[in-house]
Amino acid sequence: MDLKIPLTQKKRVVIIGGGFGGIEIAKTLRNKDVQIVLLDKHNYHCFQPLLYQVATGGLEPDSIAYPLRKLMQKIPNGLFRLAEVRNIDLKNQKVHTDIGDLKYDYLVIATGSMTNFFKFPKEVYSKMMQMKDIPQALNLRSFILENFEEALLTSDENTKEELINISIVGGGPTGVELAGALGEMKKNILPKDYPEIDFRKMQIHLFESSDRILGTMHPENSAKALKYLKNFGVNVWLNTMVTDYNGDELTAQDGMKIKSNTLIWTAGVKGNTVEGFAPDCIVGGNRFLVNEHCQIKGFDNIFAIGDVAAMVTEESPKGHPMVAPVAIQQGEMVAKNILALIDKKEPQKFRYFDKGSMATVGRNKAVMESNGIKMGGFIAWLAWLFVHVMSLVGFRNKISVTVGWLYNYFTYDRTLRLIIRPYKNKED
Amino acid sequence: MDLKIPLTQKKRVVIIGGGFGGIEIAKTLRNKDVQIVLLDKHNYHCFQPLLYQVATGGLEPDSIAYPLRKLMQKIPNGLFRLAEVRNIDLKNQKVHTDIGDLKYDYLVIATGSMTNFFKFPKEVYSKMMQMKDIPQALNLRSFILENFEEALLTSDENTKEELINISIVGGGPTGVELAGALGEMKKNILPKDYPEIDFRKMQIHLFESSDRILGTMHPENSAKALKYLKNFGVNVWLNTMVTDYNGDELTAQDGMKIKSNTLIWTAGVKGNTVEGFAPDCIVGGNRFLVNEHCQIKGFDNIFAIGDVAAMVTEESPKGHPMVAPVAIQQGEMVAKNILALIDKKEPQKFRYFDKGSMATVGRNKAVMESNGIKMGGFIAWLAWLFVHVMSLVGFRNKISVTVGWLYNYFTYDRTLRLIIRPYKNKED
Numbered sequence: 001m002d003l004k005i006p007l008t009q010k011k012r013v014v015i016i017g018g019g020f021g022g023i024e025i026a027k028t029l030r031n032k033d034v035q036i037v038l039l040d041k042h043n044y045h046c047f048q049p050l051l052y053q054v055a056t057g058g059l060e061p062d063s064i065a066y067p068l069r070k071l072m073q074k075i076p077n078g079l080f081r082l083a084e085v086r087n088i089d090l091k092n093q094k095v096h097t098d099i100g101d102l103k104y105d106y107l108v109i110a111t112g113s114m115t116n117f118f119k120f121p122k123e124v125y126s127k128m129m130q131m132k133d134i135p136q137a138l139n140l141r142s143f144i145l146e147n148f149e150e151a152l153l154t155s156d157e158n159t160k161e162e163l164i165n166i167s168i169v170g171g172g173p174t175g176v177e178l179a180g181a182l183g184e185m186k187k188n189i190l191p192k193d194y195p196e197i198d199f200r201k202m203q204i205h206l207f208e209s210s211d212r213i214l215g216t217m218h219p220e221n222s223a224k225a226l227k228y229l230k231n232f233g234v235n236v237w238l239n240t241m242v243t244d245y246n247g248d249e250l251t252a253q254d255g256m257k258i259k260s261n262t263l264i265w266t267a268g269v270k271g272n273t274v275e276g277f278a279p280d281c282i283v284g285g286n287r288f289l290v291n292e293h294c295q296i297k298g299f300d301n302i303f304a305i306g307d308v309a310a311m312v313t314e315e316s317p318k319g320h321p322m323v324a325p326v327a328i329q330q331g332e333m334v335a336k337n338i339l340a341l342i343d344k345k346e347p348q349k350f351r352y353f354d355k356g357s358m359a360t361v362g363r364n365k366a367v368m369e370s371n372g373i374k375m376g377g378f379i380a381w382l383a384w385l386f387v388h389v390m391s392l393v394g395f396r397n398k399i400s401v402t403v404g405w406l407y408n409y410f411t412y413d414r415t416l417r418l419i420i421r422p423y424k425n426k427e428d
Numbered sequence: 429m430d431l432k433i434p435l436t437q438k439k440r441v442v443i444i445g446g447g448f449g450g451i452e453i454a455k456t457l458r459n460k461d462v463q464i465v466l467l468d469k470h471n472y473h474c475f476q477p478l479l480y481q482v483a484t485g486g487l488e489p490d491s492i493a494y495p496l497r498k499l500m501q502k503i504p505n506g507l508f509r510l511a512e513v514r515n516i517d518l519k520n521q522k523v524h525t526d527i528g529d530l531k532y533d534y535l536v537i538a539t540g541s542m543t544n545f546f547k548f549p550k551e552v553y554s555k556m557m558q559m560k561d562i563p564q565a566l567n568l569r570s571f572i573l574e575n576f577e578e579a580l581l582t583s584d585e586n587t588k589e590e591l592i593n594i595s596i597v598g599g600g601p602t603g604v605e606l607a608g609a610l611g612e613m614k615k616n617i618l619p620k621d622y623p624e625i626d627f628r629k630m631q632i633h634l635f636e637s638s639d640r641i642l643g644t645m646h647p648e649n650s651a652k653a654l655k656y657l658k659n660f661g662v663n664v665w666l667n668t669m670v671t672d673y674n675g676d677e678l679t680a681q682d683g684m685k686i687k688s689n690t691l692i693w694t695a696g697v698k699g700n701t702v703e704g705f706a707p708d709c710i711v712g713g714n715r716f717l718v719n720e721h722c723q724i725k726g727f728d729n730i731f732a733i734g735d736v737a738a739m740v741t742e743e744s745p746k747g748h749p750m751v752a753p754v755a756i757q758q759g760e761m762v763a764k765n766i767l768a769l770i771d772k773k774e775p776q777k778f779r780y781f782d783k784g785s786m787a788t789v790g791r792n793k794a795v796m797e798s799n800g801i802k803m804g805g806f807i808a809w810l811a812w813l814f815v816h817v818m819s820l821v822g823f824r825n826k827i828s829v830t831v832g833w834l835y836n837y838f839t840y841d842r843t844l845r846l847i848i849r850p851y852k853n854k855e856d
Contacts, residue, residue: 060490067845069621082577149510193497
């Protein structure tokens with residue numbers, strides 16, 4: 001069945017995914033001579049870099065999400081459909097979705113990435129928590145709080161230890177920021193909420209298989225972040241790969257076992273590809289192999305951008321880093337290239353402008369680097385706050401995150417410790 | 429199995445329910461010579477009067493909820509347990525819960541009320557939406573938005589009408605406030621989000637079985653509220669009882685049929701009693717029959733307060749209204765009476781101080797009455813805002829609701845149109 005979409009004389013650009021890249025394309029094509037159809041399985045854009053704040057009760061989910069329909073209000077030549085894409089019919093140039101089929105003239109795949117559990121079988125990774133979207137972040141928030149409630153009920157010290165310990169696998173920005181936030185909670189918040197628990201016994205573990213955390217940053221910054229984490233009471237295990245997990249206890253490469261009912265896996269992502277393409281269109285990390293115009297190998301009118309695309313060049317032999325700025329810059333370029341192709345002009349080649357990177361490690365502490373400048377501590381932390389607030393989509397979100405953070409900062413509190421949907425002991 | 433609770437020499441007061449009444453007792457008993465144990469099946473207090481704002485995307489759920497553990501931080505002689513009460517063992521003075529048993533010296537039942545579907549069988553009422561707690565309000569938000577998304581997919585006018593119409597049964601404050609908020613959404617927000625839908629065809633119906641809405645208020649205020657609702661495009665059906673519903677179409681008493689995929693039932697509540705008591709302890713509306721000290725019939729040390737209690741006197745032959753001020757005032761009195769009983773003093777008798785009542789009907793419009801003064805329009809609306817912000821528990825909630833409302837007011841917007849957990853087409 002075909003999706004009910006008004007037919008126009010204009011070329012139709014179908015965008016799959018309303019993340020950073022997808023919305024950049026829609027915005028750039030605003031009022032141009034094309035019809036835009038944006039598809040997403042959620043009706044909101046999610047600001048993923050702050051998901052860990054939702055998981056740790058620092059921000060409400062509504063503050064980091066933005067309704068895609070509100071975005072499309074400002075784009076009169078655009079439409080939104082809440083749809084999950086099943087596959088692409090390349091021969092007939094159609095996108096198959098759960099709500100019907102849709103013809104495209106130009107197709108942009110901006111579906112981002114998903115958690116990569118590598119070789120773990122399902123019975124192992126299904127016991128791990130992940131944090132790639134809002135429901136998962138809320139599940140993690142509920143899970144941790146439910147474990148603390150449960151810890152009050154037992155007098156068995158082993159069980160209690162399992163319930164209050166938290167392990168994070170992966171020393172990238174997500175793992176480090178989450179560990180820092182949990183360290184802050186352990187220090188300032190949880191002991192007040194659970195005076196009956198001895199918090200000296202609560203352990204926060206961070207496992208990193210390489211020899212430093214924040215591996216994509218400068219080693220000096222890795223060392224600084226490590227120091228900050230230690231000050232927040234996080235146990236960082238470098239050169240330590242987690243090899244097994246049974247839900248209560250994890251096993252590391254060297255045989256070490258650690259009790260932990262909560263294990264959060266942040267050690268890998270892979271492209272969230274769409275079905276219908278030949279295997280040679282997809283390279284390592286499950287990403288679409290694209291040329292310098294972001295066209296998928298073998299197609300002039302199909303593009304992939306952001307996390308799901310690997311532009312393999314001499315400069316970037318493994319593709320670009322899976323971060324928002326790449327997706328945004330590729331989105332802008334692809335939008336312009338589509339217009340160029342329609343006008344039979346030469347498309348641009350992508351050149352990544354790396355603004356630098358940053359990571360926060362709890363209260364007053366962050367590391368950043370940009371154009372050879374490295375910084376740590378309070379100034380880097382302020383810069384982190386500023387960049388993140390300004391990057392949020394929507395004025396209301398900017399205000400509510402600022403107000404929330406000011407409150408959290410001055411009260412040493414995170415009031416959103418609400419189990420709104422139980423995860424561990426689901427109601428229905 | 430007994431719940432692990434530290435034993436003290438003090439008398440133990442067990443409070444079931446962290447609503448307005450329950451938390452008032454805990455606050456009043458703060459630092460007194462008793463041990464307080466507060467039980468609730470959620471770990472937060474919910475400000476129920478604003479649930480309809482969560483359902484209509486005006487406020488985030490986190491703003492109207494407050495963590496009970498944070499409340500208990502300030503009450504050193506108190507403990508909280510996340511527990512669902514199964515029944516009371518009156519003989520052994522024990523509360524049975526899903527996490528274990530607990531002995532009490534004094535017991536206060538403050539479990540509030542639940543939706544009353546009266547004689548409807550389950551296959552009928554399970555198709556109706558309700559709005560008594562946060563998950564239900566979020567379900568309603570998701571359901572309405574999912575219906576609009578679905579309406580875009582059909583070219584059948586009948587189906588489309590079913591999907592975009594909304595019916596509310598019950599012309600009390602909840603029904604009226606919800607209808608007003610939906611009327612505002614229909615006027616200012618939804619047409620921008622769904623330009624493909626003809627909103628002249630969207631009908632919002634409010635059914636009231638008596639001859640006026642807001643039946644507990646002065647007839648002049650009922651008339652005013654009716655006028656406001658009509659201006660917001662709400663169809664109000666007075667003297668009209670809804671007698672059947674099949675999920676797509678409702679039937680009224682006079683045989684009238686109205687297509688509506690969304691039916692929200694606000695036409696009745698009943699006490700959320702706890703099992704273990706003789707039938708003659710429970711009166712009409714499923715409430716515990718209590719004396720003027722709020723003691724349940726036949727017990728000196730067991731109290732019921734708020735919605736779940738019916739203090740049947742000459743002044744209040746059907747018990748007091750099921751509103752927050754009654755619960756709060758009874759909570760304060762019961763706390764003092766427990767201390768009096770411990771000291772072998774005479775307990776007080778309850779006298780309800782009625783501060784008046786108010787209801788808002790969308791933007792700039794509300795009605796209120798207090799001590800014989802009646803007011804409507806903009807001033808009443810400002811008063812409504814002020815009273816509700818000041819009644820919220822917690823400073824952060826006060827700020828975030830104020831900021832949210834200011835934003836909504838000046839932008840004519842409600843940005844929280846997010847389907848975070850699909851309800852209609854559940855993911856798992």
